[in-house]
Amino acid sequence: MLSLVAVGILTALGPPERTLGANARVVYLHGVWVWSSLAGFLAAALSGGLGLATHHKPLMRWSRALGRTGLFFWVTYLPISMWAMQTNWNGLFLSEPRWRLALVFSVAGLLLQSGVTLLENPAWASAGNVGYFIALVVSLASTENVMHPPAPILNSDAQHIQIYFIILLLFTLLAAGQVARWWYRFEPARDRARSS
Numbered sequence: 001m002l003s004l005v006a007v008g009i010l011t012a013l014g015p016p017e018r019t020l021g022a023n024a025r026v027v028y029l030h031g032v033w034v035w036s037s038l039a040g041f042l043a044a045a046l047s048g049g050l051g052l053a054t055h056h057k058p059l060m061r062w063s064r065a066l067g068r069t070g071l072f073f074w075v076t077y078l079p080i081s082m083w084a085m086q087t088n089w090n091g092l093f094l095s096e097p098r099w100r101l102a103l104v105f106s107v108a109g110l111l112l113q114s115g116v117t118l119l120e121n122p123a124w125a126s127a128g129n130v131g132y133f134i135a136l137v138v139s140l141a142s143t144e145n146v147m148h149p150p151a152p153i154l155n156s157d158a159q160h161i162q163i164y165f166i167i168l169l170l171f172t173l174l175a176a177g178q179v180a181r182w183w184y185r186f187e188p189a190r191d192r193a194r195s196s
Contacts, residue, residue: 003171003172003174003175003178004175006171007168007172007175010164010167010168011025011028011029012025014028014164015160015161015164017158017161018158020088023087023088026080026084026088027084027088028165028168029084029168030077030080030081030083030084031165032165032169033073033080033172034073034077035169035172035173036073036172036173036175036176037070037071037072037073037074037077037176038070038136039070039173039176040066040069040073040176040180041066041067041074041129041132041133041136042070042133043066043070043180044063044067044070044129044132044133045063045129045130045132045133047059047062047066047126048060048063048067048126048127048128048129048130049126049130051123051126052123052126052127057122060122060123060125060126061125061184061187062180062184063122063126064113064116064122064125064126064129064183064187065183065186065187066180066183067109067112067113067116067125067128067129067132068113068180069180069183070109070176071106071110071113072179073176073179074102074105075106075109075110077102078099078106081099081102085099097143097144097145098143098145101139101140101143105132105136109132112128112129115128122187
């Protein structure tokens with residue numbers, strides 16, 4: 001996927017930050033990866049909720065594909081997070097509440113997506129994705145930051161870093177969209193044809 005290659009190149013060329021230096025590039029990647037994951041979960045919840053409300057099975061199947069996409073980015077964000085910890089804190093702080101929350105929701109997400117994959121009825125995936133997203137948002141809102149700064153890019157004074165971050169995020173969201181289309185290919189052909 002060219003978009004993932006572009007994300008890698010953009011990350012390598014990211015601007016250094018005054019305090020973190022070139023290590024900030026890992027933080028940028030970590031940030032866009034999390035945001036892309038959350039965008040996938042949000043899209044899965046919205047398409048699932050709309051699919052349930054309208055009884056539109058292709059929307060429900062998109063919910064399943066988008067939920068898998070959000071989970072892919074969420075699970076792979078964990079090693080990126082550990083890399084960011086190691087390069088910027090000189091060690092792993094695995095008792096950080098945000099990191100523990102991410103681990104718990106990774107396991108819960110894997111169990112959820114495994115379960116709804118076994119079920120032919122996509123309504124279960126839609127309902128599960130809606131519930132998962134609500135639980136994740138509520139948990140994130142109530143989880144304290146210990147070493148993790150709240151929205152460091154958005155709170156930055158450096159406008160060039162914010163612009164760079166937005167560009168990197170757009171390419172990562174493009175990659176997430178491609179991953180979702182790939183997951184959707186595994187859905188039954190009759191529903192793919194109806195939703196095209």
